[in-house]
Amino acid sequence: MGACCLALVAAGCGSSGKSSATTTATTGIRITLTGKYHYPPRVIVSFMRSCTRGKEARQELCACVIDKLSYSVSNRDFAGVRAGRAVQRVKRATKRATAACA
Numbered sequence: 001m002g003a004c005c006l007a008l009v010a011a012g013c014g015s016s017g018k019s020s021a022t023t024t025a026t027t028g029i030r031i032t033l034t035g036k037y038h039y040p041p042r043v044i045v046s047f048m049r050s051c052t053r054g055k056e057a058r059q060e061l062c063a064c065v066i067d068k069l070s071y072s073v074s075n076r077d078f079a080g081v082r083a084g085r086a087v088q089r090v091k092r093a094t095k096r097a098t099a100a101c102a
């Protein structure tokens with residue numbers, strides 16, 4: 001799932017702030033980001049759509065991964081991935097998040 005999530009985080013950027021929650025239109029599941037970075041709904045929807053790959057059973061895992069990423073993946077990191085640059089921090093964070101949520 002690491003490569004999948006890395007591609008997904010390239011979908012957009014987050015902003016700093018307090019905890020936030022979003023209900024995604026594609027999954028109907030409530031996702032709470034508890035880290036210091038908070039991503040706009042469009043980023044969360046894109047992440048969840050790509051991460052779940054249409055499999056409802058993956059929703060909880062993917063929601064957990066994006067929450068874990070919200071602790072360490074910044075706007076700048078997302079922008080770098082989106083621009084096509086290899087951002088090793090994002091790759092490592094994605095692997096750690098996936099392992100922690102599995």
